[in-house]
Amino acid sequence: MKMLSLNFNLSTIDTVANTVLKALQTKTVLFYGDMGVGKTTFINALVKALGGKDNTTSPTFSLVNEYCVQNDLVYHFDFYRIENEIEVLDIGIEDYFYSGHWNFIEWPNKIKTHLPLEADILKLKLIKNNLRQISIINHKN
Numbered sequence: 374m375k376m377l378s379l380n381f382n383l384s385t386i387d388t389v390a391n392t393v394l395k396a397l398q399t400k401t402v403l404f405y406g407d408m409g410v411g412k413t414t415f416i417n418a419l420v421k422a423l424g425g426k427d428n429t430t431s432p433t434f435s436l437v438n439e440y441c442v443q444n445d446l447v448y449h450f451d452f453y454r455i456e457n458e459i460e461v462l463d464i465g466i467e468d469y470f471y472s473g474h475w476n477f478i479e480w481p482n483k484i485k486t487h488l489p490l491e492a493d494i495l496k497l498k499l500i501k502n503n504l505r506q507i508s509i510i511n512h513k514n
Contacts, residue, residue, distance in 0.1 A: 378508045380500060383414075389507065390418035397493045398511045401470065403481040406497035411505055413451075415497060416477045420447055423475070431479070436464055447475040452483040461487055 377396055381389040402419075404412045417429040424443025432438040432451045440447040448469045455461065461484050470476055470489050481488055494510040 375511045376508060378506055380504055380506050382503045382505065386415065386418045387422065390415065390422040393495070393507065393509055394419065394422055396509050396511070399489075399491050399493050400474065401476045401489050401492040402478065403488065403492050403494045404477065404479045404497065405481070405494065407499070408453075410497045410499055412479050412497055415495070415507065416449055416479075419477065420449075423447065436461075437469065442475070445474055446472075447477060448472070450476065450478045452478070452480040455483050458484050458486055 379389050379392060404416070406412050413429060413431045420427070420429050420440050420442060423445065425440045425447065427440050429440060429449055430438065432449055433454055436450060436452065436455070438449045440449065450469075452461070466484070466487055470487075476489075478484075478488075478492075481492075492512055494508075494512055496508040496510070498506050500506050
């Protein structure tokens, strides 16, 4: 298991997103952080770094949004509002997770028993003012 931490703000987010992409070992990324810390904003920067043209929005109510990126797809999940883990079975979560495409997952702690064994973990936290810290933990078996 390897770990890397980087500080960023909105003026450096694109550079940090590119650095994070190079550090990832899987295409499944679990995003941890408090409400409002910038998980969706960072996912937007990752989608752009992957060649996506769309602005990402939080899939809080739809649970998943799909974005076209260069030669691939990104599935962006937000499980904040689910009541129980069984709800993810209704959307065919395994099909997404094992599709070979990117999976960016906000609030993964809500679906612990359904997460793939191999995933990268990104932890975001507010340092001060508009400065954030992102920690990348590679977890590949």
